[in-house]
Amino acid sequence: MQKKEIRTLIILVMVVLVTASGLFYLNKPNTEAASENDFSSLSWTMAFEELHGILSTEYAFTDWKGIDWDKLHKKYLTKMEEAQENDDFSAYYLNLKAYLNEIPDGHVRMNNLKEIDDSFIGGGFGLALAEINDGEVIVTWVNESSQAWSAGIRPGYVLLSWNGQSIKQAIDDVSTIFGGTSATTENLRIKKLAYLVRAPIGKQIELEYKIPGTSPGNSVSLVAYDDEGLSLRKNYPDSVISDKLRDMFLNTDNPDPVPDSMVETRMVDDKISYIKILGELDADLHESGNPDSTLELIGNTIDAAQQNGAKAIILDLRNNIGGLDQMTADILGYFYNQKTFFEYQNLYNPDTGVFELQSMEDGSQALTIEPSQPYFSGSIIVLINPKCVSSGEGLAMGLQNLPNAETLGFYGTNGSFGLAGSEAKMPGEITVHWPSGQSLNENKAIQLDSRNGLGGISPDIKIPMTAQNAIRIANGADVELEEAINVLQLRLNNH
Numbered sequence: 001m002q003k004k005e006i007r008t009l010i011i012l013v014m015v016v017l018v019t020a021s022g023l024f025y026l027n028k029p030n031t032e033a034a035s036e037n038d039f040s041s042l043s044w045t046m047a048f049e050e051l052h053g054i055l056s057t058e059y060a061f062t063d064w065k066g067i068d069w070d071k072l073h074k075k076y077l078t079k080m081e082e083a084q085e086n087d088d089f090s091a092y093y094l095n096l097k098a099y100l101n102e103i104p105d106g107h108v109r110m111n112n113l114k115e116i117d118d119s120f121i122g123g124g125f126g127l128a129l130a131e132i133n134d135g136e137v138i139v140t141w142v143n144e145s146s147q148a149w150s151a152g153i154r155p156g157y158v159l160l161s162w163n164g165q166s167i168k169q170a171i172d173d174v175s176t177i178f179g180g181t182s183a184t185t186e187n188l189r190i191k192k193l194a195y196l197v198r199a200p201i202g203k204q205i206e207l208e209y210k211i212p213g214t215s216p217g218n219s220v221s222l223v224a225y226d227d228e229g230l231s232l233r234k235n236y237p238d239s240v241i242s243d244k245l246r247d248m249f250l251n252t253d254n255p256d257p258v259p260d261s262m263v264e265t266r267m268v269d270d271k272i273s274y275i276k277i278l279g280e281l282d283a284d285l286h287e288s289g290n291p292d293s294t295l296e297l298i299g300n301t302i303d304a305a306q307q308n309g310a311k312a313i314i315l316d317l318r319n320n321i322g323g324l325d326q327m328t329a330d331i332l333g334y335f336y337n338q339k340t341f342f343e344y345q346n347l348y349n350p351d352t353g354v355f356e357l358q359s360m361e362d363g364s365q366a367l368t369i370e371p372s373q374p375y376f377s378g379s380i381i382v383l384i385n386p387k388c389v390s391s392g393e394g395l396a397m398g399l400q401n402l403p404n405a406e407t408l409g410f411y412g413t414n415g416s417f418g419l420a421g422s423e424a425k426m427p428g429e430i431t432v433h434w435p436s437g438q439s440l441n442e443n444k445a446i447q448l449d450s451r452n453g454l455g456g457i458s459p460d461i462k463i464p465m466t467a468q469n470a471i472r473i474a475n476g477a478d479v480e481l482e483e484a485i486n487v488l489q490l491r492l493n494n495h
Contacts (some may be wrong), residue, residue, distance in 0.1 A: 037424040044092045047426050048080045048099075058348045058436040060355070060418045064446050065104060072102055089428060090116050097177040100432065104450060106183045106389050106416030107435040111250070113428070117178050121198035123224030125205070128234035129159065129193045130470035137167045137193070138467050139209070140474035141234040143227065151220040153209060155471045160217045161208040162196065171196055183415035185453030187386040190411070194235045199224040212467075234474050236410065237385050241319050241478075245278050245285075246387070249321065258285055263297040265305075268314065272488050273305035274481075276316035280323030280331065280391040294323075295330050302334055303374040312379040312488040314481070315399065318409070319385065320392030325367060325439075328391045332398040333372035335380070335405070340369040342398065344444060347419055347437035355438065369398065379491055380405035381484040384457055389414035393448050394439070396457040406460040408484050410469075415455030417448035461487065 037054065039047035056062070056069035076099040083091035093116055100108050126146025131137050137159045142149045162170035174192040182188035199205070203224045208217040233239060247254035262283050264276040277298065284291035305313060329342045344366055345358040357365045382399045384407050393413040399405045419437025426432060441447040449455055461483070463469065469479050 040425045040427050042427065043084060044427055045080050045084045048077065048096070051424050051426065051432060054424065055434055058422055058434070060348065060435045060438045061105065061449055064449065064451055067103060072099060093428060094177065096426065096430065101177045101181050103181060104183050105181055105418065105435065106414045107418050107420035107433065108181050110430055110432045112178065120200055121178050121195065122226060123199050123201035123203060124227035124231040125197050125222045125224055126227065127153070127197050128231050128474055129197060130465060131189065131193060132467050132470055133464045137171065138470060140470045143230065147222050153220065155474070156467055157209045157211055159207060159209050163205040163207070183450040184386070184412065184455055186411050187414065190236065190386060194232055197231050201226050236473050237318060237387060239474050239476055243319050243387065246319065246321050261285060261292050261297060262294040263301060265301045267308060267310065268485055269489065271309060271311045271492050272314060272485060273310040274314045274316065275301050277320060277395070279321040280327040280395065295327055298331055299334060299374060302376050306374060306376065310378070311492055313376060314381050314383065314484045314488070316383045317388045317392050317396050318383050319387040320389065322390030322392050325391055325394060328394045328398070329367055329369045330372070331395060332369045334374060335376055335399065335402060336369050336371050337375060338371060341442050342367045342369050343447065344440040345419060345437060346440050377404060379488055381488055382407045383480050383484060384409045384413050384459060386411050386414050389416050393417050393456055397448060400457055400460065407457055408461040408463070409459040409480055410463050410465055412458040413456035415448065415450030
């Protein structure tokens, strides 16, 4: 019998995970399976062939997403052969990233090699951008010590062209391979805006802009400089919400403090409780040797909120890294008053070569939401964004299905809800991850995973990305939380 899956990014020593179903569904492969997928001692070409063979067989959404594996194999095998012939490790690395980036799935990923990445995106121009609702692309932030600031560029200015291309065409042509795969068109567009203003240090570009309300454009030449990745931290959501936990999982530098636990809470007024859930797993974030129970923390928080007179809750799932689907269903039990279907798990079985429905701990094939105490029936606003992924999306889905809950945000969730965890070790200390299972709804149809650029959970209350909001975000204002508080205060005051 196969082991249950765990949705999470990667297992750390500091994170205690139990065998259960779960986002970043991380499979706990047995030693034999892990050994079979170790291609690190092979040539780059042979390792790619082995990876392609297993990925094209096990990947859970080939038909759903219309992946043409033969076309991808033909395209990238030639590139890998050229890299091998030229003994060009950078070319091998970049081709592998580009190959994986053709699969629109947030669970398909590999680790980054900073020394190579920085040779392509290590420089910034002192700018951050946003595409606002009227279709214009504006500057949202300018580093006051940069050449851009000295040249007179200010937040709110409208970009017309970038290095000889119209701004829209320039964005379309941006590669996002250093930012990881994008399951939805929405998320891909956000990444393109972020990486347009990244370049090798010393690269010179010319841009054309206009001041709002004026007609003639102004041109200026800028040179990329080492900004230590500052412009990337001025985009949504990084300018507002810390991604420290995800970066800890990915072993990425992040100066933000380590969270105290997987649950953060406070009262935002005398009737509204704010609860941020970082992931659906238990974690010993400060290596105390005694991991907190995330489920108990949430239950205690809800109980305390009710004792404090809270009539409404803001559940913040932005940047939620996912975790365990069983825990997700258990958390939802605090908000449901009757037993409710959550999902079927359809997992690839390498022994039979087919996808098979998995059995739950009680012997049934369906994972269900079981009502539990404390029970909260008041108004709920759920904050979501594209970095809310996998089990976090499942939690958003379960809450959105309630009559007393609504999702809110600028954008929807990631659109990656598959059962991930399969992996392969590649030459150059690279590990590739992918989902080998599907989450199915009551009709046994795939749920939440993206298709044709659409997927995940959309906001019921969608905040417009106006120029004013975009600039406020770049300066660190939490516009979404402010809006959630305003919505709930209005409702409570009207009752």
